[in-house]
Amino acid sequence: MYTEKVMDHFEHPRNVGEIENASGVGTVGNAKCGDIMRMYLDIDEDGIIRDCKFKTFGCGAAVATSSMATELVKGKNVQDALLVTNKAVMEALDGLPPVKVHCSLLAEEAIHAALWDYAGKHGIEIEGLVKPKSDIHEGEEAEEEEY
Amino acid sequence: MYTEKVMDHFEHPRNVGEIENASGVGTVGNAKCGDIMRMYLDIDEDGIIRDCKFKTFGCGAAVATSSMATELVKGKNVQDALLVTNKAVMEALDGLPPVKVHCSLLAEEAIHAALWDYAGKHGIEIEGLVKPKSDIHEGEEAEEEEY
Amino acid sequence: MGKLIYLDNAATTKTAPEVVSEMLPYFTENYGNPSSIYSIGGTAKEAVTKVRERIASSLGAKNNEIYFTGGGSESDNWALIATAQAYEAKGKHIITSKIEHHAILHACSYLEKQGYEITYVDVDENGIVKLDELERAIRPDTVLISVMFANNEIGTIQPIKEIGAIAKARGVLFHTDAVQAYAHVPIDVDEMNIDMLSASGHKFHGPKGIGFLYIRTGIKIRSFIHGGQQERGRRAGTENVTGIVGMGKAVELSFSRMEESAAKQKELRDYLIKRIKEEVPYCRLNGDGVRRLPNNVNYSFQFIEGESLLIMLDMKGICASSGSACTSGSLDPSHVLLSIGLPHEIAHGSLRLTVSEENTIEEMDIVIDAIKEIVDKLRKMSPLYED
Amino acid sequence: MGKLIYLDNAATTKTAPEVVSEMLPYFTENYGNPSSIYSIGGTAKEAVTKVRERIASSLGAKNNEIYFTGGGSESDNWALIATAQAYEAKGKHIITSKIEHHAILHACSYLEKQGYEITYVDVDENGIVKLDELERAIRPDTVLISVMFANNEIGTIQPIKEIGAIAKARGVLFHTDAVQAYAHVPIDVDEMNIDMLSASGHKFHGPKGIGFLYIRTGIKIRSFIHGGQQERGRRAGTENVTGIVGMGKAVELSFSRMEESAAKQKELRDYLIKRIKEEVPYCRLNGDGVRRLPNNVNYSFQFIEGESLLIMLDMKGICASSGSACTSGSLDPSHVLLSIGLPHEIAHGSLRLTVSEENTIEEMDIVIDAIKEIVDKLRKMSPLYED
Numbered sequence A, B: 001m002y003t004e005k006v007m008d009h010f011e012h013p014r015n016v017g018e019i020e021n022a023s024g025v026g027t028v029g030n031a032k033c034g035d036i037m038r039m040y041l042d043i044d045e046d047g048i049i050r051d052c053k054f055k056t057f058g059c060g061a062a063v064a065t066s067s068m069a070t071e072l073v074k075g076k077n078v079q080d081a082l083l084v085t086n087k088a089v090m091e092a093l094d095g096l097p098p099v100k101v102h103c104s105l106l107a108e109e110a111i112h113a114a115l116w117d118y119a120g121k122h123g124i125e126i127e128g129l130v131k132p133k134s135d136i137h138e139g140e141e142a143e144e145e146e147y
Numbered sequence C, D: 001m002g003k004l005i006y007l008d009n010a011a012t013t014k015t016a017p018e019v020v021s022e023m024l025p026y027f028t029e030n031y032g033n034p035s036s037i038y039s040i041g042g043t044a045k046e047a048v049t050k051v052r053e054r055i056a057s058s059l060g061a062k063n064n065e066i067y068f069t070g071g072g073s074e075s076d077n078w079a080l081i082a083t084a085q086a087y088e089a090k091g092k093h094i095i096t097s098k099i100e101h102h103a104i105l106h107a108c109s110y111l112e113k114q115g116y117e118i119t120y121v122d123v124d125e126n127g128i129v130k131l132d133e134l135e136r137a138i139r140p141d142t143v144l145i146s147v148m149f150a151n152n153e154i155g156t157i158q159p160i161k162e163i164g165a166i167a168k169a170r171g172v173l174f175h176t177d178a179v180q181a182y183a184h185v186p187i188d189v190d191e192m193n194i195d196m197l198s199a200s201g202h203k204f205h206g207p208k209g210i211g212f213l214y215i216r217t218g219i220k221i222r223s224f225i226h227g228g229q230q231e232r233g234r235r236a237g238t239e240n241v242t243g244i245v246g247m248g249k250a251v252e253l254s255f256s257r258m259e260e261s262a263a264k265q266k267e268l269r270d271y272l273i274k275r276i277k278e279e280v281p282y283c284r285l286n287g288d289g290v291r292r293l294p295n296n297v298n299y300s301f302q303f304i305e306g307e308s309l310l311i312m313l314d315m316k317g318i319c320a321s322s323g324s325a326c327t328s329g330s331l332d333p334s335h336v337l338l339s340i341g342l343p344h345e346i347a348h349g350s351l352r353l354t355v356s357e358e359n360t361i362e363e364m365d366i367v368i369d370a371i372k373e374i375v376d377k378l379r380k381m382s383p384l385y386e387d
């Protein structure tokens, strides 16, 4: 069901771990829903993301999107990191099954949450960054089911 | 679905045909329902059935029971012919599928109708013989069906 | 089984050997549950997806408009019952024809008991639905028209495109029971404005116990069998992978040679029709002469009864049918033959011969000779003949 | 497919080669419609009859109490929906458990929308239905109790005989979904007071897409799929002869070696349970220790998520399942695990291993090593672990 790229990132996830004294840390998701993603950012004085690590409790897609997201934001400045949307992550992974799109949203939100944390701590405003939802599932609406 | 005996009587029906100037003729069934049986009896002065012939429009079981019924009544006296019930015919044929039981009733009724005709013509009373229904399906009740 | 002549292809067909070969690996190797996550489940799932695509493209439909079912009867019940319930708010009136298969008619009886109203439109003497009557039957509370593509007993092909156009113009959904037609004659759901379509694998050399229902995108779908998330949550039950794979192969085979196959069948059909008409007195061809399935011959022989005829044909190794095989066990004469105006006693004496492309003209000669001999024998035994 | 270790026999099983051989002649030789009158139809019909007898005798039932269906889900839907409708006049209340398969639960949701009332009885922490609660739930308008024989996720076997006794004493019908239990453990419908029972062929090395429903004589039966006269007019549709024949062979095989097979499975099961408990920290065995299907192991591993675990097992050629395969596609944690009291995050990290008698202890060793390695790897990646 997953593309080769997804499987590769799942089997060999890049940047797993924590960053001590990270510039920003963001945690999103909800263990009740079976997915939690935590993103650590190490950002230099010029606003360049020097390093990025993650820890994820979630499905294969959640792991792969975390891994890909860390790869994509590394080296970018905080403003450009906002361009790493869930769509960008999915494209970089050659796509995800429809039922797994929300896992990539989790990755986007985790980056935003880490950036928000960083911005708050440093009194910076990142254009276009809004306060992330604390629970990615909050805004979702249940799909209509008919029996 | 039919026993060997039924198949044998169907494939090689005994006593097919008509008897000219028969002592008694009985027709039962209903073309609308797909079954008509006509029985011809040739009865001597002692009330012995010398010959018996039939014509049948109907299913395999109808043909076989007609054939068997003619065999069974031949040589019997009119009183004993009443013992050739549908049960007797079915037994002689080693049984019929449940859905085909009514075909053997047809045979019984055809004999009765022919005997009734004979009795009427000759002013005789045959003990236990009642006027046959003109249509064998009259008395039947539709099976309850549930959808 | 010896030298059988099988002329009951409308009842069921021989599963093609290529179909069986295609199925085999899915029994003992790729037996995984397609809903599972591991690779052998994935193999099964891919196979199912490929068949879905193949069927969709055979109808001009989209992949996600094809739902696998356990056969034609389930498809018909689903289409009628679940759709009736889904559109209850709009109305509780359904239109169908008098010559539908029992899977439609009995589902309609069920709905009637549930408070729905059904109009059964008449057919003409050839079995063609009366379009003007159909159109007049449409009411504001009509939600669905269900008319079969081709009749299983007399082979008459309905003016489906015209019915689809009427349904569309009047904003009514249109379902067609194409169990006898699919993979036998070309069908395009868009061109014909078909909203739902039932088919069954074993009618075109696929396996028994598998079928599908086409449901056009945008139609409110209720499940009929509730449970797991299979078929996008619309039809529960572990997928019958082997059945699906087998049906898929049968679809491929049928569509790759549909024209030749139909031509061959028509040749056999027309040969039977012609010789019987010329050589057996007191007979009547039932169904339309032109708008007719390539494989169907249906004759009534006066003064004789169908079952006797069938058994005698069977004794000669010829498999045929009288009325619909699905209703044997019932002794009533066919509702289809009564609807086209046959009197009861004639309806009882009907014979359906449905050929496949595997039959030969030599077989037809044997069959015709057998029919002549048997009809003669039975008439001599009949109290109705020369009376 | 290489050296797979298949441990998902509760999702579906490999069709036994003997089963496939038994089916083959019914595809291309004895392919006749069993409802037809001629000999090849008769051969098919006889085969169907033989299977019906075999299944009936395996349950202590009568031949005419067995009805073939398209699988477990259809059987469940039929049992619930048609029975509810048939007994409407008596009442519209049904009792079931919280851990039923979705085929039951979603059929219940459907009935709720149709105005029926359903009571969902709790289970204890091992997944055993609370009998006192069940008994208290019975009302004058209760028409049916439906409790599964054994659970598909955690393998817990219910006190069916006790439930049957309660139902009988209170004059309520009792249906059991025995899809996981039939042909795995002995069942006697009279001794256990079972009025209706669902089973599915592919759960015991038969083919997919075939199942049956046992219905005790005397129970009012409504059809679920309406149409032809098959199954004595109760379940329409051309009989899936190959499916029936295959299921029949699987029944024969299963019952002829049920004890040895169960003993072998229990050995594998208990080996897995013991070693995992001893060697993997933060884990919890779900389901009852004793009243448990011979083939079922279900563990929750804290801090990790099931799908990741499954994919990594798959990469090592191990087929397993997390929760019920029938609901994958859904991302909700298993309702069964929640019902036995697991918190959501733990329910997400569950693994079901269901063995067959073909598995070996050597395979179990490989699986245990793989689990240890993967659980470790995933925990290292988890933000919940050592937090």
Ligand SMILES: Cc1ncc(COP(=O)(O)O)c(C=O)c1O
Residues within 6 Å of the ligand: C236, C237, C238, C239, D010, D011, D071, D072, D073, D074, D076, D101, D103, D148, D150, D151, D152, D177, D178, D179, D180, D200, D201, D202, D209, D211, D326
């Ligand atoms: C307990 C139970 N009931 C019903 C079903 C449904 O059976 P099927 O998938 O054959 O329709 C299953 C398996 O999927 C099951 O495990």
Ligand SMILES: Cc1ncc(COP(=O)(O)O)c(C=O)c1O
Residues within 6 Å of the ligand: C010, C071, C072, C073, C074, C076, C101, C103, C148, C150, C151, C152, C177, C178, C179, C180, C200, C201, C209, C211, C326, D236, D237, D238, D239
């Ligand atoms: C027109 C038509 N509809 C529906 C069916 C039912 O199909 P199945 O027997 O595969 O359920 C049949 C055949 O039996 C048929 O000929």
Ligand code: FES
Residues within 6 Å of the ligand: A033, A034, A035, A058, A059, A060, A061, A062, A100, A102, A103, A106, D331
């Ligand atoms: S993280 Fe929720 S399913 Fe992927």
Ligand code: FES
Residues within 6 Å of the ligand: B033, B034, B035, B058, B059, B060, B061, B062, B100, B102, B103, B106, C331
């Ligand atoms: S004569 Fe009526 S079915 Fe036999």
